Amino acid sequence: MKFVAALLLSSAALIGAPSAYAATPNVVVSIKPIHSLVASIMQGVAEPKLIVEGAASPHTYNMKPSNAAALQKADLIFWIGHGMESFLEKPLEALGSNANVVTLEDAPGLTKLKFREGGVFEPEAEEEGHDHAAGAEEAHDDGDHDHDGNDVHLWLDPMNAKAMAIEIEKRLVQADPEHAAAYQANGAALIKKIEALDGELKTTLAPVQNKPFIVFHDAYQYFEHRYGVKVAGSITVSPETMPGAERVKEIHQKVEELGATCVFAEPQFEPKLVKVVTEGSKAKSGVLDPEAGALKEGPDLYFEMMRGIAKNLNDCLSKGA
Template sequence: MKLAPVLLLASASLLAGTAARAAAPNVVVSIKPIHSLVAAIMQGVGEPKLIVEGAASPHTFNMKPSNAAALQNADLIFWIGHGMEAFLEKPLEAVPSKAAVVTLEDAPGLHKLKFREGGVFEPEADDDDGHDHDGGDSDQAVHDDGDHDLQGYDTHLWLDPMNAKAFAQEIERRLVQADPADAPRYQQNAAELIRKLDALDTELKLTLEPVRHKPFIVFHDAYQYFEHRYHVSVAGSITVSPETMPGAERISEIHKKVTDLGATCVFAEPQFEPKLLNVVTEGTKARSGVLDPESGALDPSPDLYFKLMRGLAKSLKDCLSRDA
């Protein structure tokens, strides 16, 4: 009988702990690269739900009933913004008022680049001047100065680890705001994530240094941030947007560019597998490879972002290093 108060106290403590865990916010994330960053910061607290699963692309995604249900039950929703996940615009207008919608393209400290037009990109000024060209002094850069009405910039922002750091800081802030009880864990996880992003950045610079002057063609123009950060030589894209297939004139222009460049690489993407690749490379010495900027072939996890970025660097180095 004397043990009863002790048992009651233990039960009360267990119930309190369960209640505290249940208080973690219900978080929904649009795409895999961002989901990875959110999952890393939420480790030990909870797991965010992902909308664009499998090999699907946000450019062509159609919402399912389960996705709509997840949004209705969410406390916190992370997405890039209107220029990336257009399919989410109307569903987000219908979410309950309790849900906080975080548009990460508005995060402070982002480096933004304007969209490019045309199939062939003009070469940039030689960057062998000893400067670290982070894009801050580029006339293509669009700086986040607090004006969230900026239009016309490329929204593949996560392909620069420095932008991923800016995302991580905003994700941490919003999670702490939504769940102050778990603030120490979010802050510790975010600090570790930022440390790993800095190490990744150094690693990728070393990986790509031997091939950064070798030109290549990509399926769609998704790689500006990666290109600017690591000074790799993207010479053009088959299409600006994967929703719009190119016409004969553009294909001819890209084919001529591939021919003029000599032995180079043309990269497809697993989500689209374009037959156009064969047309573009026909009669040239160009090699082919695959790049996966939206991590369609990867399973969601806190480490996915790092696998994505290392995968891009490895694919580039492997193809560009091969002998003609």
């Protein structure tokens, strides 16, 4: 009897004991780069749920039943906003109505850049009417920019990632004050890591500043602005809309004019167009991954993604020196 009584008391104690995950909010995050920041701040407390997993792209994503279930259970949802994850707009209204939805494109302290149209990003081309005409087929596409006409690839400037991390920490503390100290300590550590990363990337990219290159889609404006690299044009403005013959012709001509440069594909999308625009030129090809489609999610992903972009740019553009 003593043994049975002791066992019952022990079981009751275990049931009543708080776990590391007890009383924490259910947190859902839209895309990998943002999930990485949230996961960093939540380390040791709980793990946020990711919507766009694996190699999927937010530009072409279709919701799964498991995503819908996660949104229904969510207490706190982080996303960039309407311009990036347009597939989430209706599900958030229908399924996430009980959650606190944090739109990170509204975070204080962000640097915002206007969305660009057309395939060649040069002022003189736009003044001549050439740039706008080339991009007319995509000028009204809502992908990749918010309703104020701003580019929403905000995380590709580490200082924007820092501003978003501050907002993420604040919202987590509000939602879960019991673990405020952990969120604040993790947030402070994350800020230091982002600042160190910024200095590292400046060193990596200094030798290839102002060497023009072509990208698959116009995702890199914030990276350019921060590090002085020079994207001369994109094959498509948004992967949701494939380029027409005029756009491809224009980019092909630009590649030839630039001489030995680089054209970068992305791992989530068909690379055939890259071959078309480099055909007959001296241009080399590479891969950039601005949405981390090829990387495993988690706290380290943001840093791996940013270092990967810088390294691949340096590797390809240095060969053309």
